[in-house]
Amino acid sequence: MTKLFSPLTIKGVTLKNRIVVSPMCQYSAVDGFANDWHLVNLGSRAVGGAALLMAEATGVSPEGRISPQDLGLWKDEHIGKLTQITSFIQQQGGVAGIQLAHAGRKGSTQTPWLGRGAVDIKDGGWVPVAPSPIAFSAKYPMPVGLDDTGLRKIVADFASATVRALRAGFQVIEVHASHGYLLHQFLSPLSNHRQDAYGGSFENRIRLLLEVIEAVKVVLPQDVPLFVRIPGTDWAEGGWTPEDAVALAAVLKDHGVDVMDVTSGGLVEHQKITVGPAYQLPFAAKVKKETGVLTSAVGMITNPTQAESILEDGDADLIMMAREFLRDPYFPLHAARELGAEFPWPVQYERAKE
Numbered sequence: 001m002t003k004l005f006s007p008l009t010i011k012g013v014t015l016k017n018r019i020v021v022s023p024m025c026q027y028s029a030v031d032g033f034a035n036d037w038h039l040v041n042l043g044s045r046a047v048g049g050a051a052l053l054m055a056e057a058t059g060v061s062p063e064g065r066i067s068p069q070d071l072g073l074w075k076d077e078h079i080g081k082l083t084q085i086t087s088f089i090q091q092q093g094g095v096a097g098i099q100l101a102h103a104g105r106k107g108s109t110q111t112p113w114l115g116r117g118a119v120d121i122k123d124g125g126w127v128p129v130a131p132s133p134i135a136f137s138a139k140y141p142m143p144v145g146l147d148d149t150g151l152r153k154i155v156a157d158f159a160s161a162t163v164r165a166l167r168a169g170f171q172v173i174e175v176h177a178s179h180g181y182l183l184h185q186f187l188s189p190l191s192n193h194r195q196d197a198y199g200g201s202f203e204n205r206i207r208l209l210l211e212v213i214e215a216v217k218v219v220l221p222q223d224v225p226l227f228v229r230i231p232g233t234d235w236a237e238g239g240w241t242p243e244d245a246v247a248l249a250a251v252l253k254d255h256g257v258d259v260m261d262v263t264s265g266g267l268v269e270h271q272k273i274t275v276g277p278a279y280q281l282p283f284a285a286k287v288k289k290e291t292g293v294l295t296s297a298v299g300m301i302t303n304p305t306q307a308e309s310i311l312e313d314g315d316a317d318l319i320m321m322a323r324e325f326l327r328d329p330y331f332p333l334h335a336a337r338e339l340g341a342e343f344p345w346p347v348q349y350e351r352a353k354e
Contacts, residue, residue: 003311004304004319005341008051010258010294012223013095013171015051015318017343018311019332022298022320023054023099023174023229025070027111032059032072034081042085045325046092047346049332052318053094055085057101057176060161061153064102064182067111068124073100073161079168086169092346097172098165099229100158100216104182105130105143105191106266116140131186131208132193137269151198151208154182159215166224173220174227175212180266183209184231187248188267190239206248213255227296228252229261232283235271242286249287259294260287261320278306285315296320304335 005017021042028037042053059065059072072078086096103109107128108119118141119125129150130143146154162173177183185191186208192199198207213228220226230248234240249260262284265273273279280299288295298320301307307319324331336343345353 002308002339002341004308004339005336005343008317010225012221013225015095016093017049017051017332018318019050019307019335020052020296020318020320021045021050021054021325022322023056023176024322024326025056025066027067027069027113029069029071032062032065032070032074032078034071034078034085038071038081039085039088042096043088043092044329046089046094047349048328048330049336049343049345050094050325052097052172053089054172054174054320055082055096055098055170057099057103057181058161058165060100060102060157063107063126063128064157066103066107066181067109068119069111070103073098073164073168074157076164079164082165082168082170086171090169090171095171096169097174097227098168098170099174099176100161100165101176102154102157102182104128104185105134105136106140106180108141130182131191131198134191134193136180145194154208155211155215158212159219162216163219166219166221172225172227173216174229174261175209175216176229177209178229178231178261178263178266180268183212184240184267187231187244188234188240190234190236190268202244202247206251209248210251210255213252213257217256225258226256227259227261228257229263230287231267232262232264232280232287234267235265235273236268239267242283245283246287246290249291249293253291253293257293259296259318260284260291261296261298262287263298276300277302278310281310281315288314288316294318298322304338307335308339
């Protein structure tokens with residue numbers, strides 16, 4: 001038995017292996033509604049043997065989306081198609097997870113293949129919100145700083161979206177607090193210039209995230225795992241650091257978060273990222289080593305031997321893969337063969353196993 005194909009139990013959920021489909025925006029929804037693209041996208045990777053399949057960053061409110069084409073869970077009508085998707089994933093022996101998100105100042109922007117600029121209100125855009133009225137870049141819309149009423153709405157929206165996600169059959173909930181989106185914007189002093197209880201000190205800057213976590217936990221059954229995607233660094237001077245990531249992970253662990261999904265970057269346009277194979281792994285490894293919490297590693301992890309060695313070295317507990325799954329929906333089946341692990345194929349595909 002290899003580490004990559006060993007099971008992992010987190011609360012009431014057992015993953016059949018350590019391979020996770022990372023949340024990847026598809027920019028293919030209309031008014032937040034999932035459709036057949038989302039079913040086939042996640043369903044094919046469930047057929048391919050992934051243990052946990054995380055639906056893309058899903059807006060907890062209309063203004064919480066990145067683009068007008070993002071998934072949403074701000075109304076009950078969104079639940080129907082998502083239920084079909086989670087049911088199919090579970091039929092394949094996979095676990096369905098969802099990443100709940102609010103884009104903050106990076107919202108009301110174009111889908112990537114149409115550019116990176118703002119979407120005008122007349123074209124379906126909106127005025128985004130943020131901790132402070134600071135735009136991500138000159139091409140992005142200027143956000144409005146959140147007042148107390150707005151903050152309370154953010155917290156309530158995450159809790160309501162969690163309830164809908166559970167009704168849709170999702171078995172793992174992840175709160176997105178990285179990649180420069182709203183909760184990350186509060187965490188970093190580069191984007192948070194507030195002078196109130198939500199700005200300034202580290203304790204103040206993490207306050208909104210903790211309020212979201214507590215609100216989610218109120219509606220989350222005790223056997224449902226809670227993940228949080230946290231930033232390992234901003235890759236920019238004066239910003240969030242690996243030491244901040246460790247400190248936040250320790251607090252979140254005390255607040256009942258089960259897994260830290262450690263990524264990095266995306267907060268500021270002037271970031272200087274050193275990209276290479278598993279380039280974000282050191283941040284996940286540092287969090288795991290210094291807090292003892294379960295972590296997932298993601299970022300240019302592309303082959304079975306690399307993934308296996310990460311787990312064998314104890315640097316992470318789960319391997320999240322994004323672009324490699326876009327290239328190969330059946331990565332787990334191929335990885336098992338390469339590592340010599342015994343792993344069942346779907347019976348419909350068994351004739352091609354040998």
